[in-house]
Amino acid sequence: MDFAFTPEDEAFRAELRGWLEEHLPDFRESETAGPAGGTALMSTMERRRAWQRRLNEGRWAAINWPSEWGGREATIMQNVIYSEEMARARAPGIYNANGIWQIGPMIIRWGTREQQERWLPGILSADDHWCQGFSEPEAGSDLANLRCSATADGDDYVLEGRKIWISTAHIAQWGLFLVRTDPTAIQRKAKHEGITALIVDMRVPGIECQPLRDITGDAMFNEVTFAEARVPAAYRLGDEGQGWQVAMGTLGHERVGTSGLSITLATELERLIATTRKHNPAALEDPSIKDRLARAWTQITLTRLLNYRALSKVLKGEKNWPEVPLAKLQWSSLSQTLAELGCDMLGPAGILARGGADAVDNGHWTHQYCWQRYTSIGAGTTEVQKNILADRAIQLPRH
Ligand SMILES: Cc1cc2nc3c(=O)[nH]c(=O)nc-3n(C[C@H](O)[C@H](O)[C@H](O)COP(=O)(O)OP(=O)(O)OC[C@H]3O[C@@H](n4cnc5c(N)ncnc54)[C@H](O)[C@@H]3O)c2cc1C
Secondary structure: OOOOHHHHHHHHHHHHHHHHHHOHHHHHHOOOOOOHHHHHHHHHHHHHHHHHHHHHHHHOOOOOOOOHHHHOOOOOOHHHHHHHHHHOOOOOOOHOOOOOHHHHHHHHHOHEEEEEEHHHHHHHHHOOEEEEEEEEEOOOOOHHHHHOOEEEEEEEEEEEEOOOOOOOOOHHOOOEEEOOOOOHHHHHOOOOOEEEEEEEEEEOOOEEEEEEOOOOOOOOOOEEEEEEEEEEEHHHHHOOOOHHHEEEHHHHHHHOOOOOHHHHHHHHHHHHHOOOOHHOOHHHHHHHHHHHHHHHHHHHHHHHHHHHHHHHHHHHHOOOOOOOHHHHHHHHHHHHHHHHHHHOOOOHHOOOOOOOOOOHHHHHHHHHHHHHHHHHOOOOOOHHHHHHHHHHHOOOOOO
């Protein structure tokens, strides 16, 4: 590792830390507080909306955006600091995470001036909620296999087909969707071609969102069906057939600023130990629990160092490889390990679910036990990440 924070970076950190100390306390409440089910999702979203608005007042909502659009044009190092400080302060999530980190930058990169003026302010102010519609029943890990079609008809595209697992589509006003405008591309074995990025008004006729209940009991993601839904061609981002390039730029943004995750994990571990001390202190004397705690702590430290090594490489102009997929694997396995530890350490009250009168931490650990399964699916499944590492990093022979 080879980097140092410059005086400008330290000033950035001090400004953010000071701002958080002043503005965060009203919002620092457990994400899983409140009742179970759909009501919990809506109250969380409202709290996130208020938090994003507060951040925006301080110009802290979209640090990577150009200053012209309310951002700070943050450097990589400032992204790392931002992620670390937010994790350290236990700041809640924001209302429009997709919009701020992925879709907004895409509109800035590929959109016309008119499109930028139309959509960026609403993303930033949290007036509009956005969803991201990529996955389909037969296009998840193999995203380029997507078949949801958009056929040009006058000044519109007509959409037909199904998307699945689209987070918060049922409460979104707008969505960024990848659709197939050239169905021959799949037959030509050029499936990355013929994909187009369209901005979709989620309230037009012909769009149905069916929330899907997940194992936590919440219904956060949706199946979205298009049946002759019309989208103006003026809502296309980039050229027709350019959707893959547009989307890959977007996913690239997903990988920025994740270094705070190891701090979040460390904070979770400390919280677990403190809660166990209060509710089930005998567990802390159990040698097997002590062993698991020590292993978890060691792995969290390793993950932090992996992130720093990736950062050091980027700063030297090298590829952050293979540290980034390794850190993703670490993050998913550790998130699940901590949730399992939580349920094992807290005793019977620790497995009472959210909403129960005697639930410890309002059922945080049982919720985590179910919810953290997503970390080995989202942002590249564990199996696919391991394939990539086996192939490109270890160069194992292919069968
Ligand atoms: C909480 C959550 C929120 C989500 N939100 C969104 C959203 O807002 N928008 C959106 O577009 N999508 C969203 N997704 C979908 C997500 O992107 C997909 O679930 C992910 O890409 C995996 O695709 P899949 O579910 O179709 O699984 P598949 O790709 O079908 O995989 C099924 C299993 O097969 C394995 N597998 C697949 N290919 C290989 C291979 N080549 N070698 C070995 N094993 C393989 C996988 O690892 C997995 O275990 C969300 C998912 C989750 C869990």
